[in-house]
Amino acid sequence: MTQALRLALGTASALGFARFAYGLLLPAMRDDLGWSLAQAGAMNTANGLGYLLGALLAAVVVRRLGTAAAFRWGMSLTAVALAATALSSDFVVLLAARAAAGVTGAVVFIAGGVIAARIAARSSSGAPLTIFFAGAGLGIAVSGASIPALGSAWRTGWIGLGVAAAVAALVSWTAARTDGDPPSRATGRARVLPLWRVALPYVLFAIGYITYITFLSAYLADRAASVAQVTLVWTVMGLAVIAAPALWSRAVVGWPGGTALGTLLAILAAGAALALVSAALPVVLASVILYGATFMCVPAAVTARVRDGTPPQDWTATIAAFTTLFAAGQTAGPWIAGVVADHTSTGATVAWTAVLCAAGAAIAVTARRPHPAPQA
Template identity: 60%
Template sequence: MSSVPTPAADSLPRRAPAHWWTAARLALGTASALGISRFAYGLLLPAMRTDLHWSLARAGALTTANSVGYLLGAALAGVAARRWGPTVTFRLGMVLTALSLAATAVSSAYLALLTARTAAGVGGALVFVAGGVIASRGAAAARSPAPITIYFSGAGLGIALSGASLPGLLAHAPHDWPAAWIGLAAFAVLATAASWTAARVDEPELRSAAGRRRVRRLWRTAVAYLLFAGGYIAYVTFLSAALGQERTPVWQISMLWTLLGISAMAAPRVWDPLIGRWPPARVLTTLLALLAAASALPLVSSSYAVLAVSVLAYGATFMTVPAAVTATIRGATRPEDWAPTLSAFTTVFAAGQTVGPWAAGAVADRTSAAATLAWTAALCAAAALVAAAPSGPAR
């Protein structure tokens, strides 16, 4: 597998800043579709659970509904990107995400909430796949993995903003969770507007090429990605609930969540050089092992210092896993195969996320909310072992 080549010394100052700025605006896609639409639910969950009298399994089912939508969106994304191009697909996903966030505030009926969260998942998958293709084109033009890692680190902005605002608001007025969803929808609208031109792609081959899914040669990466997807989502979904069960003060929950987002935003500085120089399997194994350790730390101690280390390490790694997988796909396939292969891997990712939150919540209902953290640690550790195993010859 080829790594991303290093740019020539005389081209970097002239070309990279423009690509980085475009990637930063494109990253508002993951900020909205992932950081706000998916991960902020972990902050809203305690208030919604209290107000609507949910069990942890019932609360986790909303994340499962979001993942079912993500699964549907992943199946559609490759087709949409080939038919309409990644630009239209990305913009469609952004609009759908904003509308679904607003719809989540309309009714407290469980079926309505499930429907809205499913629609948000569809929009998120369209953004994820199409944005990944656009970022990959940017990485090829810049001769650097930075556009890819910057794009995925955008989720950290959504996490940081929701972490800084939602816990305090809901602690004083837990019944106002619909207003919180409206605020998140407003951010999604602004993100859609700001990222609109950054998603523009001029190459006609991205629309017309009939690429193929190239999964067989990357099957080990796909299995590790499946395990990661089933595990990582439990941490961000149930972390607030686990901390609340331990009587952690609201300001500490808010600070920890904000640290998680800031750490995710800073991740490209740490991982860009390694993604460019290390073999893809080594990068993925290292990320997954760090995730397993980070998610297990709160099980060892509930002290604030340990929790801070946990969220900082987790934030610096969890959104870099999709970036590393995308970079692996980019190095192992032809440009015309990027969209269908990313779509296939996003389907694998969505399948893991569909089962993970419900299963972790069901286990926690019979034990404690801390079991969700153990779930994340176990599945990420298993994924690291799969990624680290020696690969056979490519087929």
């Protein structure tokens, strides 16, 4: 379990710092650089495009370097990309930095997910999977407790994230081991079609979930939330993510078919919709608790279904394929939602999340437990 905990710093860095913390820095960057909401959304679209490229390259990187080395290099380069985001005000340069963080983050996510799946298989427990993905909560909590207090100093925020990611890389370095996974190991075949009732909800989740986190701070700022309130909201959401393994470890591996995935997506939809009811602090806190306690368990539930439905030699290729689909969805989501919000309000971004997650839930519950494909 100690290995899984240190490995979870991978998602803390690749997701908590490199993707989700941007939502905290967005208001200051938007004010300082004069961005529209569409431009603000384009930053996470660039991160999504990089993530898509990283997902496409991950199987090749793992084949060349091995799973453990891919994870370690991904962590190191993520720290560099985060710190580099502080170096310029140019829109194109910032897009490039966000894209680079997406590329490296995807490699960390896929390689770490494969290692966590192997740990889970050896221990016959879902805990290593949910712990790995819940590591994002630590990144959210650390970011939420520190970034809002910086005010307009968004460059300092990015440098701080880079330093935090570098520390995470060092601490997780020896946790990324695969007990005999040589660089030349084959990564197998991707098996997506037999799992389409899992893949499609995952894409809908990808299009919708990131929008809530990207625009949450802007949504609260438009409703005159104080810095202290924003700090509290993000810290509580991060802590809810950290607590999620205790709630969902058994469900993601034990509930039949797509029941766990459908339940998680339904709760996400409800949590996002709750924020539309009122901007009052108790309501927003209830929203982020529901959201935080479930959203990072969606990849865990999907990875568990991949593990159930494919032979071990196909895990890397299939997880990479699912991550590619996911990346394609989350690339389009923030930009489209930002365009809609420019013509309506930031509330439209929250509604976007609720509708797409509800649609994914309706599909996911129809999935049956897959039968593992025959060994190649």
